[in-house]
Amino acid sequence: MKKLTRIIGAGLLALAALAMIAGDLLAHGRAEAGPFTPTTQKFVLNFDMFAPSDLSCEATGAGVRSKATRDLAGKPVLRVTGNASGADIQCARADGTRYRVTSNRTASFTPSAPTEATVTFERGQPAMTTVLRIQGHEDVYDFKSFVRVD
Numbered sequence: 254m255k256k257l258t259r260i261i262g263a264g265l266l267a268l269a270a271l272a273m274i275a276g277d278l279l280a281h282g283r284a285e286a287g288p289f290t291p292t293t294q295k296f297v298l299n300f301d302m303f304a305p306s307d308l309s310c311e312a313t314g315a316g317v318r319s320k321a322t323r324d325l326a327g328k329p330v331l332r333v334t335g336n337a338s339g340a341d342i343q344c345a346r347a348d349g350t351r352y353r354v355t356s357n358r359t360a361s362f363t364p365s366a367p368t369e370a371t372v373t374f375e376r377g378q379p380a381m382t383t384v385l386r387i388q389g390h391e392d393v394y395d396f397k398s399f400v401r402v403d
Contacts, residue, residue: 294337295367296357300328304374310344310354312337337362343402356383356398363388372399 298310306327312319316336324330333340342354360368369386380397387393 293364294333294335294362296333296337296340296360296362297367297369298329298331298333298342298354298357299324299369299371301371301373302326302328303376304328304372305346305376307347308344309346310342312340312342314340332367333357337368344399351402353400353402354383354398355400356385356395359395359398360385360393361387370395374399 300308308329310321310329310331312331312333314336317333317340318335319340320332322330322332329344331342333342337357338360340357342357344352344354354370354372356370357368360370362368366388369389371384371386373382373384375381379401381399383395383398385393385395
């Protein structure tokens with residue numbers, strides 16, 4: 254009897270987890286592309302600890318799906334899937350300063366892991382460096398790829 258109760262409990266727990274994942278994907282506006290549609294291009298944009306917390310980013314373009322969140326320090330995190338290499342990624346501050354990210358256009362993508370980009374933010378500089386991490390171990394420095402747009 255105990256074994257049967259454990260099996261039923263584990264089954265209900267797994268079903269609840271799947272329902273929560275499906276609900277989360279549908280609630281974030283990705284239902285039109287299919288919440289479980291596989292994609293080979295995944296790009297995650299992070300910022301270092303010197304980035305201002307009032308920075309917000311968005312990605313637009315044909316076939317682009319994005320989700321903007323914040324990390325524990327309040328810095329923006331932008332996850333781009335779908336046509337990540339064709340995405341137009343722009344960031345803005347509360348004072349009206351705008352930036353454009355170009356490192357996603359030249360980055361290499363693998364289906365096994367997302368390409369992670371970390372912007373090394375320097376206040377007052379017109380262009381900053383992005384460090385790309387491909388498959389979790391290969392670092393590529395993309396200089397002047399986070400550019401202020403005036």
